[in-house]
Amino acid sequence: MAAGNEVSSTYYIQHHLQNLTFGNHPENGWSLAHSAEEAREMGFWAIHLDTMGWSIAMGLLFIWVFRKAGKIATTGVPGGLQNAVEMVVEFVENLTRATFHGKNAMIAPLALTLFVWILLMNSLKIIPVDYFPELFAKLGVDYMKIVPTTDPNATMGMALGVFCLIIYYSIKVKGAGGFAKEISLTPFNHWALIPFNLILEIVGLLVKPLGLGLRLFGNMFAGEVIFILISLLPFWAIWILDVPWAIFHILVVTLQAFIFTTLSVVYLSAAHEHH
Amino acid sequence: MNINMTLIGQTIAFAIFVWFCTKYVWPPISNALHERQKKIADGLDAASRATRDLELAQERADQTLRESKEQASQILEQANKRSAQMIEEAREQARAEGERLVASARSEIEQEVNRAKDELRAQVSSLAVLGAERVLEASVDEQAHRKLLDELAAEL
Numbered sequence: 091m092a093a094g095n096e097v098s099s100t101y102y103i104q105h106h107l108q109n110l111t112f113g114n115h116p117e118n119g120w121s122l123a124h125s126a127e128e129a130r131e132m133g134f135w136a137i138h139l140d141t142m143g144w145s146i147a148m149g150l151l152f153i154w155v156f157r158k159a160g161k162i163a164t165t166g167v168p169g170g171l172q173n174a175v176e177m178v179v180e181f182v183e184n185l186t187r188a189t190f191h192g193k194n195a196m197i198a199p200l201a202l203t204l205f206v207w208i209l210l211m212n213s214l215k216i217i218p219v220d221y222f223p224e225l226f227a228k229l230g231v232d233y234m235k236i237v238p239t240t241d242p243n244a245t246m247g248m249a250l251g252v253f254c255l256i257i258y259y260s261i262k263v264k265g266a267g268g269f270a271k272e273i274s275l276t277p278f279n280h281w282a283l284i285p286f287n288l289i290l291e292i293v294g295l296l297v298k299p300l301g302l303g304l305r306l307f308g309n310m311f312a313g314e315v316i317f318i319l320i321s322l323l324p325f326w327a328i329w330i331l332d333v334p335w336a337i338f339h340i341l342v343v344t345l346q347a348f349i350f351t352t353l354s355v356v357y358l359s360a361a362h363e364h365h
Numbered sequence: 366m367n368i369n370m371t372l373i374g375q376t377i378a379f380a381i382f383v384w385f386c387t388k389y390v391w392p393p394i395s396n397a398l399h400e401r402q403k404k405i406a407d408g409l410d411a412a413s414r415a416t417r418d419l420e421l422a423q424e425r426a427d428q429t430l431r432e433s434k435e436q437a438s439q440i441l442e443q444a445n446k447r448s449a450q451m452i453e454e455a456r457e458q459a460r461a462e463g464e465r466l467v468a469s470a471r472s473e474i475e476q477e478v479n480r481a482k483d484e485l486r487a488q489v490s491s492l493a494v495l496g497a498e499r500v501l502e503a504s505v506d507e508q509a510h511r512k513l514l515d516e517l518a519a520e521l
Contacts, residue, residue, distance in 0.1 A: 134368070157390055200387070247378075
């Protein structure tokens with residue numbers, strides 16, 4: 091989409107970065123937001139239908155494919171699907187074994203879910219930026235941002251899930267007292283320094299999910315913006331920049347999924363360890 | 366890019382996916398993987414065992430072959446010895462038989478000669494008497510001279 095002037099290209103970029111928001115607008119009540127301002131005015135009590143829809147779709151795709159592979163899994167000669175799925179499973183299993191030293195049967199499946207889910211959501215980025223917004227515009231839907239990981243709600247949501255697990259396992263493994271002791275008596279084991287320790291440890295704890303979520307969001311969002319900017323070029327020139335960027339993103343997409351997964355496992359591993 | 370309910374929604378979706386994956390996706394794939402690993406390891410084990418068995422069997426076969434060859438040559442040697450012995454024995458027997466035959470023939474001949482002599486002796490006396498009768502033309506008392514004549518015949 092070549093833009094003639096500044097205003098329309100600004101509008102184009104903003105349009106592509108706006109989620110389809112459904113929420114409680116102060117004036118219109120529960121409704122779809124028709125502009126970025128309306129979406130902002132809805133505050134917290136709103137939901138991004140596109141983010142939720144696409145992320146759940148990707149999750150279901152993951153579950154469906156892997157469940158299918160699990161059902162047909164044989165110990166004999168594996169088929170194509172089983173082979174591919176097993177490669178991923180084995181990769182995640184090795185990753186978990188290398189980083190996680192506690193005993194918890196849920197960590198590996200958790201890592202698998204995170205990795206494949208994020209990978210699938212990130213991969214939506216390779217689809218040309220105009221396809222779905224244009225398609226849904228034809229269907230009368232104003233906004234459609236299909237890559238859930240470019241929405242901080244999605245990445246922070248997952249990070250929040252991991253954070254809850256960190257807290258849960260910290261308390262479960264060390265006991266409430268043990269956990270309290272850990273955050274109040276490290277790094278300085280002296281009663282007078284408890285407030286200082288508390289601030290340090292709580293900040294350290296909170297930074298974990300924040301870093302997880304923002305890292306993924308930042309990378310994906312920045313990539314998305316570049317894709318949108320590239321598509322502002324004349325149509326015959328788009329591929330010159332778009333193709334290298336997309337190829338580069340095959341790496342970024344995988345790498346970000348890998349980083350999110352690895353860090354989650356590392357954090358959970360730390361939650362299982364006694365100091 | 367507003368933070369809103371989507372955050373909570375995502376967290377819930379995440380929890381559900383993790384739960385489902387833990388319960389229904391991970392176990393079958395992981396189990397199949399580990400079982401296959403075990404199967405392959407067992408297969409490799411069995412293969413190396415089979416190779417070792419084969420080597421052992423070959424060694425045994427070689428040994429058996431060697432032993433049987435030795436036995437065969439022993440048997441052959443024994444047979445040769447035995448046949449030589451048998452030939453020797455047969456030759457010995459034949460010679461003994463021959464000697465025996467010769468001896469019996471010789472004794473028979475001797476007997477025959479003795480009989481002929483006896484017969485001759487018996488006849489000589491009667492011939493002599495006959496001759497004397499003829500010479501003397503007279504009847505000589507046979508009884509009187511019989512004893513003399515017999516003595517004469519015994520001297521022959």
